[in-house]
Amino acid sequence: MENQNSNSKLKAIVVILALLLAGSLAYMYKMSSDAKSTQTVLVKEKDDVMKDLQALKATYDTAIAENTSMSDELIAEREKVVKLMQELDKSKNDVAALSKFRDQYRSLEGRMKTMMVEVETLKKENAGLVVQRDSVQKAYGEQKRFNDTLVVQNENLAKTVEKGSQLVVMNLRTQAIKQRSSGKQIETDKASRADKLKVCFSIAENKIAKSGDKTYYVQIIDSKNNVLGDKLTETFGPNTLTYSFTTTVAYQNASVDVCEFLDGKGKDFEKGTYFVNIFDKGELVSKTSFNLR
The missing domain is CATH 1.20.58 (Methane Monooxygenase Hydroxylase; Chain G, domain 1)
Structure with missing residues (x-):
C-alpha cells in the first residue's frame, strides 16, 4: 500500500x-x-x-x-x-x-x-534678371542698328534739306579738353588726358524762320557704341532717340554760335572713334566724328 x-x-x-x-x-x-x-x-x-x-x-x-x-x-x-x-x-x-x-x-x-x-x-x-538682360541687349542692338541706319540717312538728308523756314546747323566740331586747375582749357587728342568734350556748332541766318527758343538733341557715341552723357530717350513718330544732352538756343533769325560741354565725371574716355550727331527733334541735322588715342 x-x-x-x-x-x-x-x-x-x-x-x-x-x-x-x-x-x-x-x-x-x-x-x-x-x-x-x-x-x-x-x-x-x-x-x-x-x-x-x-x-x-x-x-x-x-x-x-x-x-x-x-x-x-x-x-x-x-x-x-x-x-x-x-x-x-x-x-x-x-x-x-x-x-x-x-x-x-x-x-x-x-x-x-x-x-x-x-x-x-x-x-x-x-530668371527675371536674364529676361531684363536680354531686353537690354535687344535695346542696344536696336539702337546700334538705328545708328548704322542714320549713317546712310545722313548722306541723303544732306542733299535733300529744303530751304525756307528750316534752320541749317553747320560747322559742327568737337574737341577733347583738358582743364587745368587755373581754369585754362587745353585741347588734347589723348583719351587719358581728356576731362570733357566740347561740342560747338553754328545755326545759319534765316530771315523767314520763326524766331524764339530752339532745342537741339546732341548724341555722342563712343568707340564701343555707348551713348555718353544723360542717356535720356525721346520718341519722335516711329523713331526713338537716345541722346547725351540738349541745348536750347534763343534764335533771332541771325546766325548764332553754340558751344556745350560734356563732362567726363572723373572717368577716362575710351580710345577710338567717336560719333557726334545733332538732332532737331527726330531729324538728324548735322554729324561729325573724331578720334582719341
Whole structure:
C-alpha cells in the first residue's frame, strides 16, 4: 500500500515538472520570437532613416548643381546630412539611438525645406534678371542698328534739306579738353588726358524762320557704341532717340554760335572713334566724328 502511494506521488511530481519544463520552453520560445521580431523592426527602421537621409542628400546635390549664390550654404547643410548617415551606419540597432537619428533627420529636413524655398526664390529672381538682360541687349542692338541706319540717312538728308523756314546747323566740331586747375582749357587728342568734350556748332541766318527758343538733341557715341552723357530717350513718330544732352538756343533769325560741354565725371574716355550727331527733334541735322588715342 505504501509503495502504491509513493509511486502515485512520484508520478505527480514528474507530471508537474514536465508541465513546468514545457511552460519554460514555451516562454523562452516566445521571448526569442519577440526579440527577433523587435530586431527586424529596428533594422527596417534604420533602413528607412537611411533612405530618408539619402533622399535629403540627393535634394541638396540637385540644388548645388544649379550653382546659385547659396551654393556654400547648401554644401554645408549637405555635409551635415552625410555626417549623420555615417553615424547611423556605425550605430547599433536600439530604440534610443534610432529615435535620436529620426529626430535629427526631421530637423535637417525642416532646414532643407526652408532653404529650397530660398533657392526657388533666387531662381525666379535670376530668371527675371536674364529676361531684363536680354531686353537690354535687344535695346542696344536696336539702337546700334538705328545708328548704322542714320549713317546712310545722313548722306541723303544732306542733299535733300529744303530751304525756307528750316534752320541749317553747320560747322559742327568737337574737341577733347583738358582743364587745368587755373581754369585754362587745353585741347588734347589723348583719351587719358581728356576731362570733357566740347561740342560747338553754328545755326545759319534765316530771315523767314520763326524766331524764339530752339532745342537741339546732341548724341555722342563712343568707340564701343555707348551713348555718353544723360542717356535720356525721346520718341519722335516711329523713331526713338537716345541722346547725351540738349541745348536750347534763343534764335533771332541771325546766325548764332553754340558751344556745350560734356563732362567726363572723373572717368577716362575710351580710345577710338567717336560719333557726334545733332538732332532737331527726330531729324538728324548735322554729324561729325573724331578720334582719341
